[in-house]
Each structure stands twice: as structure tokens, then as C-alpha cells.
Amino acid sequence: GSVPTGDGLREIVKAAFSEAVTAVLSRGTLVDVNISECSNNVVGDYQCNSAMPIFAELKQKGDTSFSNPRSLAEAIVEAIPGREHLFAQTSVAGPGFVNVTFSASFLAAGVLDTVVNSTDEKIRIPPQRNMSIPKRAVVDYSSPNIAKASEMHVGHLRSTIIGETICRALESFGVETVRLNHVGDWGTQFGMLLTHLHDMQMGSDFAITDLQEFYKVAKLRFDKDDDFKARAQSAVVRLQAGDVQMRKLWEEICEISRRDFEEIYRVLDISIIERGESFYNEIIPLVLDELVKKGIAVEDQGALCIFGNLESTPLICRKSDGGFNYASTDLAALWQRTTQLEADQIIYVTDVGQSKHFEAIFDAANRAGWLDKKDNTKIRLDHVGFGLVMGEDGKRFRTRSGGTVPLRSLLSEAQSRCLESLQTRSSDLDDKELLEASHIMGIAAVKYADLHNNRSTNYVFSYDRMLDMKGNTAVYLLYTHARISTLLSRAEDQDLTSPAHQMVFTDEKERALAVAILKLPDALRAVVQDLLPSRLCDYAYHLCVAYNEFYSTCKVIGSPEEKSRLILCRATVFSLRRALFVLGITPLHKL
Ligand code: ARG
Numbered sequence: 162g163s164v165p166t167g168d169g170l171r172e173i174v175k176a177a178f179s180e181a182v183t184a185v186l187s188r189g190t191l192v193d194v195n196i197s198e199c200s201n202n203v204v205g206d207y208q209c210n211s212a213m214p215i216f217a218e219l220k221q222k223g224d225t226s227f228s229n230p231r232s233l234a235e236a237i238v239e240a241i242p243g244r245e246h247l248f249a250q251t252s253v254a255g256p257g258f259v260n261v262t263f264s265a266s267f268l269a270a271g272v273l274d275t276v277v278n279s280t281d282e283k284i285r286i287p288p289q290r291n292m293s294i295p296k297r298a299v300v301d302y303s304s305p306n307i308a309k310a311s312e313m314h315v316g317h318l319r320s321t322i323i324g325e326t327i328c329r330a331l332e333s334f335g336v337e338t339v340r341l342n343h344v345g346d347w348g349t350q351f352g353m354l355l356t357h358l359h360d361m362q363m364g365s366d367f368a369i370t371d372l373q374e375f376y377k378v379a380k381l382r383f384d385k386d387d388d389f390k391a392r393a394q395s396a397v398v399r400l401q402a403g404d405v406q407m408r409k410l411w412e413e414i415c416e417i418s419r420r421d422f423e424e425i426y427r428v429l430d431i432s433i434i435e436r437g438e439s440f441y442n443e444i445i446p447l448v449l450d451e452l453v454k455k456g457i458a459v460e461d462q463g464a465l466c467i468f469g470n471l472e473s474t475p476l477i478c479r480k481s482d483g484g485f486n487y488a489s490t491d492l493a494a495l496w497q498r499t500t501q502l503e504a505d506q507i508i509y510v511t512d513v514g515q516s517k518h519f520e521a522i523f524d525a526a527n528r529a530g531w532l533d534k535k536d537n538t539k540i541r542l543d544h545v546g547f548g549l550v551m552g553e554d555g556k557r558f559r560t561r562s563g564g565t566v567p568l569r570s571l572l573s574e575a576q577s578r579c580l581e582s583l584q585t586r587s588s589d590l591d592d593k594e595l596l597e598a599s600h601i602m603g604i605a606a607v608k609y610a611d612l613h614n615n616r617s618t619n620y621v622f623s624y625d626r627m628l629d630m631k632g633n634t635a636v637y638l639l640y641t642h643a644r645i646s647t648l649l650s651r652a653e654d655q656d657l658t659s660p661a662h663q664m665v666f667t668d669e670k671e672r673a674l675a676v677a678i679l680k681l682p683d684a685l686r687a688v689v690q691d692l693l694p695s696r697l698c699d700y701a702y703h704l705c706v707a708y709n710e711f712y713s714t715c716k717v718i719g720s721p722e723e724k725s726r727l728i729l730c731r732a733t734v735f736s737l738r739r740a741l742f743v744l745g746i747t748p749l750h751k752l
Contacts, residue, residue, distance in 0.1 A: 167286060167287030167288050167289050167290070167682060168289055168290055168682055169679065169680050169681060169682035169683030169684070169685075169686065170206070170207070170263070170676065170679045170680050170683065171196055171198070171207065171680065171683040172289065172290060172291070172682065172683060172686070173247070174196050174206075174207045174209070174261060175194060175196045175291075176290055176291065177241050177242060177243070177244075177247060178194045178196065178209045178211070178237065178241065178259075179191050179192060179193065179194050180240075180241075180242050181237045181238070181240040181241045181242065182194055182211065182215065182237055182240075184240045185233070185236050185237055185240050186215070186219075191291075192215070194209055194211040195209065195210050195211050195214075196208070196209055197210065199260060202673070204252075204254070204260045205250065205251075205252070205260030205261050205262045206261060206262055206263050206676060207260075207261055208258055208259065208260050208261075209237075209258075209259045209261075210258055210259075212230045212231070212233045212234035212237060212256075212257035212258075212259065213230045213256060213257050215230075215233065216229070216230035216233050216257070217230075219233075229256075229257075230256050230257035231253060231256060231257045233257065234253045234257035234258070234259050235253055237259065238251050238253065238259055245264075246264065246266070246267060247261075247263065247264060247267050248261045248262060248263060248264055248267075249262050249263065249264040249265065250262040263676065265665075265666050265672065268666070268672065268675040268676065268679065269664035269665075269666070269675070271675070271678075271679045272664060272675050272678060272679070272728060272729060272732045273658075273664060273728060273732075275678060275679070275732040275735060275736060276657055276658060276728055276731050276732050276735065277658050279732075279735035279736075279739075284329075284332065284333050284739060284742055284743075285332075285333055285334075285335055286333050286334065286681070286682055286685060286739070288335075289334065289682060289686065292334075292686060292690075294331075294334050294335070294336055294689065295331075295336055295504075295505035295506035295541065296336070296337060296505050297336070297337045297338075297339065297502070297503065297504050297505055297506075298328075298331050298336050298337070298338050298339070298504060298505065298506040298507070298508060299338075299339045299341055299498050299502060299504040299506070299507045299508070300324055300327055300328050300331075300338055300339070300340055300341065300507075300508045300510070301324075301341045301343050301494075301507065301508065301509045301510065302320045302321060302323070302324020302325070302327075302328075302340070302341075302342070302433070302508075302509075302510035303317055303320050303321040303324060303342050303426075303431070303433055303510075304317065304320060304342055304343040304344060304345065304511070305317040305344060305345065305418075305422060306344070306345030306346075306348075306350070307344060307345060307346045307414065307415050307418040307419075307437070308346075308350045308351060308354050308372065308376055308414055308418070313421075313422060313425055313568050314565040314566070314568070315550040315558050315565075315566060315568070315571070315622070316512055316549070316550065317568075318550075318568055318571075318607075318611070319512075319547050319550060319611055319616075320510045320511060320512075320547070321425075321426075321429060321431060322429070322607075322608050322611045322612060322745065323510050323545065323547060323611070323612065323616055323694055324340070324508075324510040324545075325340075325429075325431050325745050326612060326688065326694040326697070326743055326744055326745060327508060327510070327545065327688065327689075327692060327694065328340055329742065329743040329744075329745065330685055330688035330689050330694070330697070330743050331689055333685055333739070333743060334685070334689060336689075339434070339502065339504070340432070340433040340434055341433070341434055341436045342433045342434060342435045342436060342437070343436065343437065343438065343494065344415075344422075344435055344436075344437035344438065345437065345438055346415050346437035346438055346439050347401070347437065347438035347439040347442065347490065348438070348486075348487070349393070349394070349397055349484075350376065350380075351396070351397060351400055351411055351414075352393035352394055352395075352396040352397035352400070353376070353379035353380060353382070353383045353393045354372075354375060354376055354379050354414065355393075355396045355400065355407060355410055355411065355414075356379070356389065356392050356393045356396045357375055357378060357379035357382060357389075357393075358375065358410065359396075361375075363375075367417070368417070369417055369418065369420075369421045372414065372417060372418070379393075394482075394484075397484070398484070401442060401484075401485075415437075419435070424569065425568050425569065425572075428569075428572055428604065429572075429604065429608075429745070430604075430745060430747070431745075438487075438490045440494075441490050441493040441494050441497060442485075442490075444493045444496070444497060445485050445489050445490065445492075445493045448492055448493045448496045449465060449478060449479060449489065449492070451496075451529065452467065452478070452492070452525065452529060453465070455528070455529055455530075457525055457528050457529055458478055458525075461475065462481065463481035464477050464479060464480055464481045465477070465478050465479035466478070467521065467525050469520075469521055469524055470524070476488050476518075476521040476522070476525065478492055487518070488518065488521070488522065491518070491519075491522050492522060492525060492526070495507070495522060495523075495526050495531065495542075496526070496529075496531055499526065499531040499532065499540055500531065504540065505534070505540060505541065506540065506541040506542075506543070507540065507541075507542050507543070508542075508543045508545055508692065509542075509543070509544050509545065510545045510547070511544070511545075511546065511547075512546060512547055512548070512549070513546035513547060513548060513617055514546075515544070515546070516544055516546050519542075519544035520544070523542045523544075526542070527539075543692055545616070545692045546616070546617055547616040547617060548614075548616070548617055548618045548619035548620060549619045550611075550619070550620060550622050551619050551620065551621045551622065552621070552622060553621060553622070553623050555621075558622050571607070572603065572604060572607060573603075574624065575603035575604070575606055575607050575624060575627070575628075576599055576600050576602075576603030576604070577599070577603075578603070578624050578628060579599040579602045579603040579606065579628055579636075580595065580596060580599035580603075582628055582630075583595055583598060583599050583602070583752075588752060589647075589751050589752065590751060590752065594751075598749055598752060601639075601747045601749060602635065602636060602639055602749065605635035605636075605638075605639060605746040605747065606627040606628055606634060606635045606636060607627065608635065608744065608745050608746060609627070609634060609635035609638070609698065609744065609746065610622070610623075610626070610627035610634070610635075612694045612695060612697075612698050612744055613633060613695055613698035613699075613702070614695060615693070615695050616693065616694065616695065633698075633702045635746055637702075637705060638701055638702070638705055638737070638741065638746070639746070639748065639749045639752070640752055641705040641708055641709060641737070642705075642734065642737055642738070642741070642748045642749060642750075643749050643750060643751055643752035644712070644752075645708065645730055645733055645734045645737070646734060646748075646750040646751070647750075647751060648717060648718070648730060649727070649730055649731060649734060650750075651718060652718060652723075652727050655724070655727055657724065657727055657728050657731055663724055663725060663728075664725045664728055664729075665722055665725045666725075667722055668711075668714060668715050670707075670710050670711040670714050670715055671711060671715060671722075671725075671726070671729060673707050673710070673711070674707045674708055674710075674711045674729055674733065675729065675732075676707075677703055677704045677706075677707035677708075678704065678707075678729075678732050678733055678736050680700055680703075680704075681700060681736045681739060681740065683700075684696050684697045684699065684700035684740070685697065685743065688743070694744070697740055697743055697744060698744065700740055701737060701740040701741065701744065704733060704736060704737055704740070705737070708730075708733050708737075711729070717730065
């Protein structure tokens with residue numbers, strides 16, 4: 162049988178079993194099955210555990226076609242389409258676990274296909290089976306606050322790194338993504354800051370660090386000086402109403418922050434559209450009006466509130482003084498994105514602390530009907546929450562004096578530590594190249610250290626750990642990549658696109674590497690469906706482990722299996738580069 166080439170191994174097995182079960186039960190629609198990797202690869206590559214629950218279901222309905230789950234499992238195996246081609250071995254164990262082992266010819270064809278159909282420029286993976294993907298996705302990420310903390314902090318770094326990988330993963334499936342930076346450029350902090358600057362007769366000729374200082378002082382005054390507080394509040398009202406002078410100073414403050422952010426985005430290789438809170442200012446009244454008309458927002462003690470179904474504390478969407486807040490803006494933004502941007506999916510990347518906020522916003526949008534599409538499906542909304550960045554002392558990541566760590570110094574510290582460690586090793590690079598490599602590797606290390614954890618847990622920021630050559634780090638991946646690239650450059654003139662029968666697996670490590678390579682689409686699918694970038698890190702890491710094991714036992718150049726092994730190397734390098742690209746990591750070709 163011919164197998165669509167776009168799917169990963171798990172999806173191929175899943176489709177095969179799904180079709181087999183559907184045929185055995187003579188059902189009209191595809192039956193979903195449960196596929197997992199075998200914990201012991203002597204038993205097989207993948208396992209299907211669905212015979213037991215399906216048997217139980219049949220029994221309940223009084224269907225006695227099978228006497229036990231085992232006989233059902235055996236019938237399923239018989240019905241697998243293209244079984245001989247796919248699997249070298251199938252077995253039924255215990256009460257009805259089915260184990261399958263791929264055939265060498267199937268794996269060889271997949272590896273060869275990877276080599277034939279891959280180019281370094283191509284990041285799109287072929288179409289996938291049984292996967293619904295949005296046409297257009299809005300990803301709201303990074304989103305630092307101007308003036309308040311003025312500089313981006315590690316929380317925004319996490320959002321930036323995770324959000325970008327999600328965008329790239331979506332794009333590898335052909336999704337059109339709209340990257341939006343929901344910058345905090347509109348809150349009460351501006352009233353304080355503008356009033357304070359006015360009092361000090363300051364223009365706008367200051368640096369980002371000054372801005373941070375001004376904000377601190379302004380906040381102190383706001384908290385203890387009632388006159389100042391009143392003036393600050395009226396300043397916000399004037400700003401939001403479009404006062405020309407206020408607007409001008411506001412513009413200048415935003416510009417100072419913007420220059421600072423742009424520098425970070427440049428270093429991180431991110432390009433994102435700035436569409437801050439201020440963008441939505443004008444549509445807020447209209448959107449709130451609609452919510453009132455639909456009976457979703459109601460007045461309560463002067464404030465406009467949205468009561469959820471379960472939560473007793475309402476979402477306040479207009480304060481009792483008539484002012485708008487974070488929630489007002491997010492309601493307007495969601496309305497704009499669903500109705501005007503026509504997004505099919507909207508993803509918000511922030512710390513987990515904001516999950517209640519988004520739950521309430523999403524619920525309101527759903528009740529307002531904003532999520533209903535013409536084809537009767539719903540727009541998918543996701544809050545991608547992440548944990549805190551912790552210091553090695555187990556407390557929130559801070560500078561020694563307790564301040565927030567400026568991102569630029571964090572990134573340059575990673576780069577300079579990287580240079581130090583590169584200099585201690587023998588290398589094919591000259592000094593200038595070494596410096597360039599350390600710049601790339603330092604950023605890669607920070608990104609990967611963040612992405613490889615399950616995002617919802619806190620993670621400990623440790624330069625030592627992220628630069629460990631032997632650990633699950635970007636450094637390890639980049640060294641492996643450089644090693645393969647160097648090897649391949651010695652065989653550049655070889656034509657490796659010969660027919661599949663030229664591939665041979667004489668060593669178990671070759672086969673294991675082939676299996677590792679062919680899981681890429683599964684990993685990308687997990688990033689897009691479960692919004693878990695760590696799944697792609699797992700893929701890249703296991704691919705490199707499999708490669709290094711292969712490389713330490715199998716001679717490549719000059720061996721009788723040279724061609725076949727070079728094909729494996731090339732498929733590895735293409736797959737690794739694709740994964741690195743989505744992780745936002747630039748591959749190094751020499752080290
Ligand atoms: N500026 C916010 C913060 O720093 C994040 C904004 C996230 N996006 C949104 N649409 N609320 O916490």
C-alpha cells in the first residue's frame with residue numbers, strides 16, 4: 162500500500178489501526194484508537210491498546226462477535242491495510258495489546274523520501290492526514306508594558322520565545338499567522354508618568370533606564386499624594402480623550418521603549434507587529450455597548466461587570482469612575498480579531514497567573530456569539546500559560562540587589578559565557594568565527610532552556626546548565642549538527658537520491674536513527690495541537706542522541722554501507738534543521 166508521506170510514524174500507525182478497527186466493526190465513520198510508543202523497542206516500535214476498551218463497549222451492547230479482547234485484537238491485526246509493507250512484525254500480547262515493528266523497507270522509503278523532498282529553504286511539511294488546522298491564526302505574545310516596568314523582563318522573554326515557536330510550527334503546516342505584540346501602552350501608569358514629567362519640567366530626552374526611575378518616583382507620589390493622584394487620573398482621561406500635548410509626550414515615551422524592545426527582537430530574530438492596547442481604545446465603548454445589549458455585561462455598584470457561570474467575582478470591564486482597564490481592552494481586542502481579522506484561532510501567550518482573566522474573556526466572547534463561524538464551527542481560543550523563571554536560589558529570578566534583570570544583559574551574559582566555554586575546546590574556527598558562533602549559541606541556549614521544559618511549570622534559569630555540552634541543551638544539538646555537517650561536506654559530490662533498495666540497515670543503530678528521523682511531523686503536530694513546544698525539543702534531542710549512537714558504532718565514509726549511511730546522515734541533518742528552525746535556533750555548520 163502507498164502511505165502518504167506527510168505523516169509522522171505515530172500518525173501512520175494510528176491511521177492504519179483506525180482503518181482496521183473501522184473495517185472489523187463495519188462502522189461508517191473512522192474509529193479513534195490509542196497509539197503509544199513501546200517502552201521496550203525489542204517488543205516493537207508502537208503499541209495499540211484499544212482492543213480492550215472496544216471489546217468492553219461491544220459487550221455492553223450485547224455484541225458477541227468476539228469471545229475476548231484478544232481475538233478482537235487478532236482480527237484487527239489481520240485487517241490492517243498494507244500490513245506487509247508497513248510492518249515486519251506484529252504481535253498480540255497479554256489480554257490484547259498489539260505491538261508493531263516497522264519493516265526495513267518502509268523505514269528506508271521514508272528516509273529516502275526525506276532526503277529527496279527536503280531542501281534547506283523548505284520549512285513546510287507535506288499535508289497531514291486527519292488534522293484540522295486553522296487558515297489564519299492570531300498569536301498574541303511578547304507584549305511587554307511600556308513605562309510600567311519599562312524594560313522587558315524574563316516573563317516577557319518566555320512569552321516571546323514560546324510564542325515565536327508556536328507561530329513557526331503553525332506556519333510549517335501552512336497556517337497564515339498574524340503575530341501581534343499587545344504592548345501595554347495605555348494604562349494608568351501613563352497618567353502618573355506624564356504628570357510627574359510635567360512637574361519636573363522634563364522633556365522626553367532620556368533613556369530607558371531613566372524612564373524606569375521616573376516611574377518608580379511617580380508611583381510613590383501617586384500612592385501618598387492625593388493631589389498628585391487626582392492630577393494623574395485626569396491626565397489619563399485627557400490622554401485617552403486625545404489631548405494633543407499629552408498624546409505627543411506619550412508618543413515619545415512609547416518610542417523610547419520601542420527602541421529598547423526592537424533591539425531585543427533583533428537579537429532574538431523576531432519580527433512581530435506592534436499593536437498595543439491603545440489601538441483598541443476607540444472601539445471599547447462600542448464593544449461594551451454590544452455586551453450590555455446582549456445582557457452579558459451589567460452595571461453593578463457603578464462598574465460595568467460580566468458575571469461568569471461559576472466564578473462569584475465578576476470581570477470588571479468598566480471601572481466605576483468610567484475608566485477602561487485591561488479587561489475592557491481585551492474584550493475589544495478579541496472582538497476585533499474575530500470579526501475584523503477573521504482569525505480561525507487566537508492564541509494568547511502569558512504567565513499562568515492570567516488564566517482566570519482569559520477564561521472570563523473567552524466565556525464572554527462565546528456568549529456574545531463572536532466565536533461562531535459561518536460554517537457552524539467555532540473559532541478556537543487558547544491561553545498558553547507558562548510558569549515563572551526562577552533563580553538558582555529557588556526564588557524568583559532577580560538581580561543580586563533584587564531588581565528585574567534587564568534582558569539585554571541576560572542575553573549578552575549567556576553569549577560571553579558561551580565564548581569562554583568555546584575557547585576551552587579545540588575548534589576548527591578562527592577567533593572571529595568563534596565570536597560569531599558564541600553569539601548564536603548563547604541565544605540558542607537561552608531559547609532552548611526555556612522551550613524544553615513543560616511550559617506550565619516554573620523553570621530554573623542556570624547558565625551552567627543551559628551551556629552543558631552533554632545535557633539536553635542547544636549546545637549539544639548544535640555540536641551534533643556541526644558534526645553531521647562536517648561529515649557531509651566530505652561527501653558533497655555523492656548523489657544520494659538513488660532508489661530505496663540501496664538503503665540497508667545492517668546495524669540496529671541505523672534502524673533506530675531512521676525511526677527517530679521519521680517522527681518529526683508527530684512532534685510538530687503536538688506543538689500545534691497541544692501548544693507544547695517542549696515536544697519538538699524532545700524530538701530534536703532524541704534525534705541527536707540516536708545520531709551520536711549511530712555515529713559512534715557505524716563507520717560512514719569508506720565503509721561498504723557508505724551510500725546508505727550518508728543518506729541517513731543527510732535525512733538527519735534536514736530533519737534537525739527543520740526542528741531547529743521552528744525552535745528559533747540558527748544551525749552552526751562548523752565548530
Ligand atoms: N502586557 C501584559 C503583561 O505584561 C500581557 C498582555 C497579553 N496579551 C493580552 N491580550 N492580554 O502581563
